[in-house]
Amino acid sequence: MTGVGEFELIEQLFANLAGPGGFSLKDDAAILSPTPGHDLVLTKDAIAEGRHYLTSDPPGDVARKLIRVNLSDLAAKGARPRAYLLSCAWGRGIDYVWIEAFCAGLKADQELYGIELLGGDTIRVEGPSVLSLTAIGDVSEGQMVRRSGAKIGDDVYVTGGIGEAALGLRVATGKLSLPQSDADALLQRYRVPVPPVSFGRALSSFANASIDISDGLLADLGHLCEASGVGVEIRRESVPVSQAVASALQHDDTLWTLVLTGGDDYQILFTADAERARDIEAAALRTATQVTRIGRIVPTGISVLDADGQPMSFAAKGFQHF
Amino acid sequence: MTGVGEFELIEQLFANLAGPGGFSLKDDAAILSPTPGHDLVLTKDAIAEGRHYLTSDPPGDVARKLIRVNLSDLAAKGARPRAYLLSCAWGRGIDYVWIEAFCAGLKADQELYGIELLGGDTIRVEGPSVLSLTAIGDVSEGQMVRRSGAKIGDDVYVTGGIGEAALGLRVATGKLSLPQSDADALLQRYRVPVPPVSFGRALSSFANASIDISDGLLADLGHLCEASGVGVEIRRESVPVSQAVASALQHDDTLWTLVLTGGDDYQILFTADAERARDIEAAALRTATQVTRIGRIVPTGISVLDADGQPMSFAAKGFQHF
Numbered sequence: 001m002t003g004v005g006e007f008e009l010i011e012q013l014f015a016n017l018a019g020p021g022g023f024s025l026k027d028d029a030a031i032l033s034p035t036p037g038h039d040l041v042l043t044k045d046a047i048a049e050g051r052h053y054l055t056s057d058p059p060g061d062v063a064r065k066l067i068r069v070n071l072s073d074l075a076a077k078g079a080r081p082r083a084y085l086l087s088c089a090w091g092r093g094i095d096y097v098w099i100e101a102f103c104a105g106l107k108a109d110q111e112l113y114g115i116e117l118l119g120g121d122t123i124r125v126e127g128p129s130v131l132s133l134t135a136i137g138d139v140s141e142g143q144m145v146r147r148s149g150a151k152i153g154d155d156v157y158v159t160g161g162i163g164e165a166a167l168g169l170r171v172a173t174g175k176l177s178l179p180q181s182d183a184d185a186l187l188q189r190y191r192v193p194v195p196p197v198s199f200g201r202a203l204s205s206f207a208n209a210s211i212d213i214s215d216g217l218l219a220d221l222g223h224l225c226e227a228s229g230v231g232v233e234i235r236r237e238s239v240p241v242s243q244a245v246a247s248a249l250q251h252d253d254t255l256w257t258l259v260l261t262g263g264d265d266y267q268i269l270f271t272a273d274a275e276r277a278r279d280i281e282a283a284a285l286r287t288a289t290q291v292t293r294i295g296r297i298v299p300t301g302i303s304v305l306d307a308d309g310q311p312m313s314f315a316a317k318g319f320q321h322f
Numbered sequence: 323m324t325g326v327g328e329f330e331l332i333e334q335l336f337a338n339l340a341g342p343g344g345f346s347l348k349d350d351a352a353i354l355s356p357t358p359g360h361d362l363v364l365t366k367d368a369i370a371e372g373r374h375y376l377t378s379d380p381p382g383d384v385a386r387k388l389i390r391v392n393l394s395d396l397a398a399k400g401a402r403p404r405a406y407l408l409s410c411a412w413g414r415g416i417d418y419v420w421i422e423a424f425c426a427g428l429k430a431d432q433e434l435y436g437i438e439l440l441g442g443d444t445i446r447v448e449g450p451s452v453l454s455l456t457a458i459g460d461v462s463e464g465q466m467v468r469r470s471g472a473k474i475g476d477d478v479y480v481t482g483g484i485g486e487a488a489l490g491l492r493v494a495t496g497k498l499s500l501p502q503s504d505a506d507a508l509l510q511r512y513r514v515p516v517p518p519v520s521f522g523r524a525l526s527s528f529a530n531a532s533i534d535i536s537d538g539l540l541a542d543l544g545h546l547c548e549a550s551g552v553g554v555e556i557r558r559e560s561v562p563v564s565q566a567v568a569s570a571l572q573h574d575d576t577l578w579t580l581v582l583t584g585g586d587d588y589q590i591l592f593t594a595d596a597e598r599a600r601d602i603e604a605a606a607l608r609t610a611t612q613v614t615r616i617g618r619i620v621p622t623g624i625s626v627l628d629a630d631g632q633p634m635s636f637a638a639k640g641f642q643h644f
Contacts, residue, residue, distance in 0.1 A: 040354050048411055147350070
C-alpha cells in the first residue's frame with residue numbers, strides 16, 4: 001500500500017461506487033428515507049478471511065459474497081434492496097490491485113441489484129481481513145416477513161438448491177473429490193451465492209414466516225420454528241439439490257448430513273398457507289426462481305424423514321460461524 | 323469461549339441490549355422509519371484492536387469508544403441518534419468475561435444517549451478484534467449539515483478541547499510522561515471520547531458547514547475546506563485546550579504539532595455566519611458545551627498563525643488510521 005493512504009483510496013476506488021445519494025463518501029454520514037408508504041429494513045453481516053471466504057478466493061468474488069450474504073437477509077424479509085454502507089478492515093497481503101478488483105466486484109453487483117454505496121470506512125489490520133456491510137432495503141409499511149409467523153399446517157418451502165456451498169467448501173479445502181465440472185460449479189456457488197432477490201420482493205404477499213438459510217437448513221428450520229413456537233416435518237427426498245450435489249450424493253450417501261446442515265446456502269426458507277400454492281408458483285415463474293415444497297409445519301419437533309419415511313437423526317444441527 | 327456458541331452469546335448478552343424495536347436480534351433484519359418530517363442519517367465506522375484502541379483497554383471503554391466515534395459523526399451532521407447495528411469480529415484472547423464487560427459498556431451508553439441495538443452479528447477471527455458499528459439518527463428533512471457549505475467570511479468554531487486524545491495515546495504507549503492526574507485525564511479521553519451529541523442537535527439551526535474532528539484538526543479543516551472550495555485561517559492561541567494539555571504544552575512547546583494534527587478528538591468543527599454568534603453561544607450554554615471561535619474562512623489556503631501572528635508549517639496534516 002506504499003504511498004497510497006486511506007483518503008486517496010477512497011477517492012480513487014470507492015468514489016465511483018457512490019450513486020447520486022452517495023455524497024457521503026466525502027462527508028461524515030449519508031441521508032436515506034424510505035419510499036413513501038414503506039419501512040426501511042436494515043441488516044448487517046460481516047465476513048472474515050479464512051472463515052467465510054478463503055485467502056485465495058478472487059477479490060471480486062469476495063466483494064460479491066459480502067453484498068449477497070446481506071441481500072439474502074433482505075430478500076428473506078420481503079424487502080427491495082436499495083443501498084449499503086461498508087467497513088473494510090484489510091489484513092495482511094491486501095494490496096492496491098486486490099482492492100481494485102474487490103471494488104470491481106462491488107460495482108458489478110451494484111449494477112445487478114440496483115443498489116448504491118452510501119458510505120463507510122477502510123482501515124488496516126495486522127491479521128485476517130474483516131469486511132462488514134450494512135444493507136438497507138424497503139418493504140411496504142408493516143409488511144416485513146418475520147421468522148415468527150409460521151402456523152401449524154403451513155406448507156414449508158425453500159428457494160434454489162441446498163448444500164451446494166457446503167460441498168463447494170469441501171472441494172475448495174481438498175476434502176472432497178468430484179468430476180471437474182461438478183467441482184467447479186460447487187466451488188463457484190461457495191464463493192458467490194445467488195440469493196433470490198427478485199422472488200424475495202414478492203414474499204410478503206404470501207409468506208407467513210421466513211428466514212434466510214445461512215447456518216444450514218436444519219439450524220434455520222430450528223430458528224424459524226423456535227421464533228414461531230411450532231415444529232416442522234420435512235421429507236429428505238423433497239429437498240432440492242442441483243445436479244452436482246445429486247451426483248455427489250449418489251456416490252456417497254453420508255454427504256446428506258452435510259447438505260442439510262452445512263450452511264452458506266443463502267436461499268429463502270418460508271412457510272405459507274396451503275391455499276397460496278398457486279400464487280407462490282406464479283411468483284416463482286415470474287422471477288425464474290426454483291421454489292420447492294419440502295414439508296409442513298407441525299405442533300412440535302424438527303423431523304427429517306428419509307426415503308423410507310423414517311426419522312433421521314443428526315449430531316450437529318448447523319454450522320456456526322464462530 | 324468453551325461451550326458457548328454465537329447463538330447463546332447473542333441470547334445471553336446482546337438480547338437485553340435490544341430495545342422495543344430490536345426484535346431483529348432474533349430475526350434476519352430490523353425495521354426503522356424516520357420520525358415524520360425527518361430524514362434518516364446513517365454512518366459506519368469500525369475500530370480495530372491495536373489501531374484505534376489498545377489490547378489492554380477496559381472492554382467497557384472499548385464499547386463506549388465504538389459507539390461514540392459514530393455518534394460523533396451524527397452530531398456533526400446535526401442528527402439525533404436513534405439506533406445502531408453492530409458487527410463484532412472477536413480476536414484472540416477475547417473471552418466471555420470480556421464480552422460481558424463490553425456489553426455492559428454498550429448498555430451504559432445506550433442509556434446515556436437514548437439509543438437501542440437493532441441487530442448485527444458476531445464472528446471469531448484469528449487476529450486483532452475488529453468492531454464495526456452503523457449508527458442511525460434523524461434530522462429535520464433537508465437539514466443535514468454538510469461539509470460543503472462553508473462561505474468566505476464564515477466564523478470557524480470547534481467544540482470541546484483539542485489534542486487530549488492524541489496526548490492520551492502518547493501517555494498510554496509510554497511516549498509521554500506527565501503528572502499522574504494529567505496523565506489519567508488524557509488517557510481516559512483517548513479511551514472514551516465525549517462527542518457533543520446534545521449540541522449537535524442544534525447545529526442545523528446555525529451552521530453552514532460541519533465535520534467531526536477524527537483525523538486531526540488540521541486534516542479535518544482541510545476536508546471541510548476542500549468540500550466547500552474555500553480556505554481557512556486559524557489562530558493557534560485560540561485553539562481550546564484542557565488544563566492537562568495546556569500544562570503539557572507549557573513544558574514542551576513542540577507538542578503543538580501533535581495537538582493540531584493528532585486526531586481522535588471526536589469534537590465538531592463548524593462554520594457559521596458572523597451574525598449567528600449569539601445563537602451559537604445560547605446553544606452552547608443550553609447544552610453545557612464548550613464552543614470556541616478559532617478563526618475564519620478565507621478564499622484559499624489553510625493557515626495556522628502562531629502566537630506572533632506568523633504562519634506555522636506542518637509536515638503531516640493529519641493522522642490516518644491506515
